Amino acid sequence: MDCSVPLSQPPAFLKPIPVPAMVDYDEAQAILSALADALDGPQIDIIPLAQANGRILAENVSATTPRPEADISAMDGYAFCCADIPTNGAHSISLPLQDCIVAGDQPSTHNRSTAATILTGARIPLGADCVIARERVTMGDGVIHLNTADALVGKNIRRAGEEFPVGHPLLKVGQKLDWRHISLLASQNIKHLAVYKPYRIGVLANGAELASDAPDYRADINTPMLCAMLESMGLHVQHHTVGSDSQAELRDSVNELAAQSDIIITTGGISVGQTDNVLPVMEQLGACCLFRRVKIRPGKPFTLMRQAETPVFCLPGNPGAAAICTQIFVLPFLRSISGTNPQQAASPTLSGRSSFAFSSPSDATCLIPVHYAQSGKEGVFSLVPSQGASDVLCFSHASGILRIPAGQTIKVGDWCAAMALSAV
Ligand SMILES: Nc1nc2c(c(=O)[nH]1)N[C@H]1C(S)=C(S)[C@@H](COP(=O)(O)OP(=O)(O)OC[C@H]3O[C@@H](n4cnc5c(N)ncnc54)[C@H](O)[C@@H]3O)O[C@H]1N2
Numbered sequence: 001m002d003c004s005v006p007l008s009q010p011p012a013f014l015k016p017i018p019v020p021a022m023v024d025y026d027e028a029q030a031i032l033s034a035l036a037d038a039l040d041g042p043q044i045d046i047i048p049l050a051q052a053n054g055r056i057l058a059e060n061v062s063a064t065t066p067r068p069e070a071d072i073s074a075m076d077g078y079a080f081c082c083a084d085i086p087t088n089g090a091h092s093i094s095l096p097l098q099d100c101i102v103a104g105d106q107p108s109t110h111n112r113s114t115a116a117t118i119l120t121g122a123r124i125p126l127g128a129d130c131v132i133a134r135e136r137v138t139m140g141d142g143v144i145h146l147n148t149a150d151a152l153v154g155k156n157i158r159r160a161g162e163e164f165p166v167g168h169p170l171l172k173v174g175q176k177l178d179w180r181h182i183s184l185l186a187s188q189n190i191k192h193l194a195v196y197k198p199y200r201i202g203v204l205a206n207g208a209e210l211a212s213d214a215p216d217y218r219a220d221i222n223t224p225m226l227c228a229m230l231e232s233m234g235l236h237v238q239h240h241t242v243g244s245d246s247q248a249e250l251r252d253s254v255n256e257l258a259a260q261s262d263i264i265i266t267t268g269g270i271s272v273g274q275t276d277n278v279l280p281v282m283e284q285l286g287a288c289c290l291f292r293r294v295k296i297r298p299g300k301p302f303t304l305m306r307q308a309e310t311p312v313f314c315l316p317g318n319p320g321a322a323a324i325c326t327q328i329f330v331l332p333f334l335r336s337i338s339g340t341n342p343q344q345a346a347s348p349t350l351s352g353r354s355s356f357a358f359s360s361p362s363d364a365t366c367l368i369p370v371h372y373a374q375s376g377k378e379g380v381f382s383l384v385p386s387q388g389a390s391d392v393l394c395f396s397h398a399s400g401i402l403r404i405p406a407g408q409t410i411k412v413g414d415w416c417a418a419m420a421l422s423a424v
């Protein structure tokens with residue numbers, strides 16, 4: 001394949017770089033961000049409101065119906081007109097009762113010098129301007145007796161549009177929807193809405209040790225781990241495990257997944273061993289390498305390729321390294337192209353003081369899973385046990401990933417910021 005085939009808007013530094021070319025942490029992030037900019041944005045789906053939870057809104061929504069929709073009663077009680085209260089200083093008056101108005105009724109005009117029974121949410125009849133709560137009156141024979149001090153214009157009435165009027169901006173493009181937004185959309189009687197289509201991600205693990213009949217079988221940790229991370233983001237994930245070191249099998253599986261995926265993530269087989277087949281197979285398939293390995297620890301073999309328009313993330317097989325590369329590079333990339341507004345797409349950070357000292361080597365940025373806890377007014381980071389590139393126990397104890405750039409040192413008590421580890 002001609003690797004110079006442009007994406008829709010090729011940024012200069014998305015030109016293929018010779019393999020092997022190792023980049024540093026910042027260069028890797030910059031290439032990913034240029035790739036994100038160059039991709040076509042997500043497509044749009046029209047879906048029923050009942051399926052909108054977790055989806056990303058693809059349209060601005062303004063109010064077409066005010067809230068409340070009309071002047072309504074805030075109490076179960078009696079509606080009357082304050083002008084019926086005598087000005088002679090009487091403490092109490094009696095008003096004959098009218099029919100009951102319930103929510104859903106369109107009441108006729110209020111009869112002066114009477115009180116209409118009214119229930120919470122029911123429309124105030126034209127001509128009434130006060131509601132007295134049921135428990136504040138005494139009942140007579142077809143009349144209510146009320147204290148004149150309770151007669152105040154507007155009392156217990158919610159005015160049309162007092163929460164928001166017609167035209168009020170409610171939600172913006174890029175909002176990730178949850179119950180808070182769905183209640184607003186429901187208030188507008190919206191039955192269908194435009195949301196961004198989630199990307200289809202193909203996850204492919206490979207390695208002979210992953211075959212269930214391998215003489216030295218190893219459980220596939222990366223596939224369920226990646227599926228969980230990606231599905232929590234609302235992405236559609238398909239996965240395939242190639243339990244062999246056969247290039248032909250790997251090639252067939254990549255082709256099969258690529259036909260149904262917008263983005264491919266491979267794990268394993270990306271280092272320099274004799275059975276590390278991902279790079280040669282992707283090259284046979286005409287993929288271009290955008291970077292080959294990153295100066296990070298763990299995760300050095302992490303490689304980014306592009307097969308036609310499809311980004312291909314090649315993660316190391318070691319599960320700890322695969323988890324960190326996904327959290328630090330892949331998920332932020334996916335959030336940035338998902339249509340989510342940039343504030344929501346940004347990875348949340350944790351700030352606090354380090355309880356440990358650490359020095360990164362001069363040639364690698366270190367990415368360390370850390371625990372975060374509040375101590376007094378400050379957050380404190382501490383190391384979690386067993387943080388090798390193949391370890392996963394550490395993540396159950398970790399709240400974030402601390403990045404210590406190449407050649408830098410943190411001392412006990414230094415102020416640090418870590419990327420929060422989250423399910424989404
Ligand atoms: N000579 C060199 N050797 C290695 C280098 C290097 O620079 N020079 N880099 C090391 C680093 S760093 C890493 S990380 C690993 C990555 O290797 P691969 O991505 O090729 O991964 P594999 O060799 O296939 O597997 C490594 C390790 O991970 C286990 N694994 C693989 N897939 C899974 C899975 N889906 N679930 C659970 N565990 C998995 C596999 O069994 C191996 O134990 O390379 C170093 N070598």
Ligand code: MOO
Pocket residue numbers: 296297298299300301316318321322389390
């Ligand atoms: O970088 Mo590897 O990811 O340390 O084992």
